Amino acid sequence: MIITMNKSINQMKHTGLVFCLLLCTLLSACKYDDLSVKKPNETFRLGGDFLKNNYDFSLFYTALQYSGLVDKLNEAGPYTIIAPNNKAFNEIGIQLPGDIYKLNRDSLKQAMAYHIIPRKLTLASFPVNGVDVRYETLAGISLYESIGSFFPGNAAAINQLYFSGSLVYRKDVVLANGTLQAVDKVMKQYPGKTVQSWLASRPNFSIYVSGLKKFGLWDELAGAGPFTIFAPDNQAFINVGMTQEIVDQLNPADYSGPRLFGAYIYYDKSYFMSDRVIFGIINAEGSYKSTPRDDDSSMNWFAGSTYGNLQLLSKITNKWYYMVTLTANDVALSDNLCNNGLVHKISGVLMKPENARKN
Incomplete structure (x- = not known):
């Protein structure tokens, strides 16, 4: 009886050893890159790619694509993109991508370039309670940034940020080549x-x-x-x-x-x-x-x-x-x-x- 038990124990040890060796073999066959955690900035998308993959900005993306600016937003930058959502386009009569293709391409390019600042700006970049602070855009003219802060300097400060009259409802979206500020109106110049x-x-x-x-x-x-x-x-x-x-x-x-x-x-x-x-x-x-x-x-x-x-x-x-x-x-x-x-x-x-x- 004792001999039989010892044989069973030895068989279990042997089976466990084989399993461990098999597991090690499988692990060694895996690429270490797949097991490592990527750095946070490696997951950020370039500006053009981010807009392409976000339905809320699909009309803005179509306008950028039609006017030839998407490739620009996938360059190194840095850029700050002032991105109007679909509702903002709906309010000025643009309901579908097809409506954009009816517009004059040159005029549209000027209008969309006005929504791109060739530098990286975040909420912390703007003067506290600043009014009509100018920033040059890719259109070659300035937009106007204004911010009003409740409890400025406090960690719980509430900031109302506007670009040329358009409210920023989602601030400081991090991109691989800059930032994005989502606004509720198309800026008109x-x-x-x-x-x-x-x-x-x-x-x-x-x-x-x-x-x-x-x-x-x-x-x-x-x-x-x-x-x-x-x-x-x-x-x-x-x-x-x-x-x-x-x-x-x-x-x-x-x-x-x-x-x-x-x-x-x-x-x-x-x-x-x-x-x-x-x-x-x-x-x-x-x-x-x-x-x-x-x-x-x-x-x-x-x-x-x-x-x-x-x-x-x-x-x-x-x-x-x-x-x-x-x-x-x-x-x-x-x-x-x-x-x-x-x-x-x-x-x-x-x-x-x-x-x-x-x-």
Whole structure:
């Protein structure tokens, strides 16, 4: 019995030895590279590859590809990519990749190059509570970075970061050749255009343009500025009965042009829509005032609602004429950066002819 047990034990030892030798043989056949842990930066993708493999940025990737910029973003860099998501493109009327192929390729390349900064920037790179800090882009012109910080200098600081009016909702995505900042709007810039030529080239602002011309407010918009214009589109005027025919019949001698059409202009100011948020954080400013020329009214831009609102106040009665509450669509189609200022689209009017009659 003892002899039998010893034989069993020896057989078990032999089997275990064979198993160990077999395991060692298998391990030695494996490549050590497969068993080693890669360094973190080896898993980061180049900018172009990252966008290609992220559905949220598929329209941005298509625009870059069509304009010939994807290969650039796979070079060494470094780059900071300001990446609008698909929703941002949807808001300006681009729903599908096919919509992009209908665009002028050269203009699209200029627009997309404006979203690429040829240097690596992270949240820590930006001045605390900085406003309109300029950074050169691949388009050859500067974009504007602004940041407002709650509790600056604190580890729990909350930062609102914007690029040319577009909110960064996902910050400091690490790439193999730089960083990516995800934004909720496509940044819009028009090199070589003034606010005047921008408005003139868009038929949906023709009623407003005709009013500016009729009351002698048009020519100066080609000047140095800067100007910030909250421009009502045609539908905004039509909704209150101010059709093109009605505006054509107005007699400038009978109405205050600066109140009726000039109240929408901030002279010597350049404001992105996001500035109301930034200034609200930095110095608790809640409104911005403009006084139409030679008139007894005051236009105020308030940060009170979700997107802000515009109100025109009579200095005589101290009552508001009309208020325009800015909508998500207004904000999406605003921040049109020109050489001498900014144009914002609004969907309401501040004044009707009956309230602008001269005494």
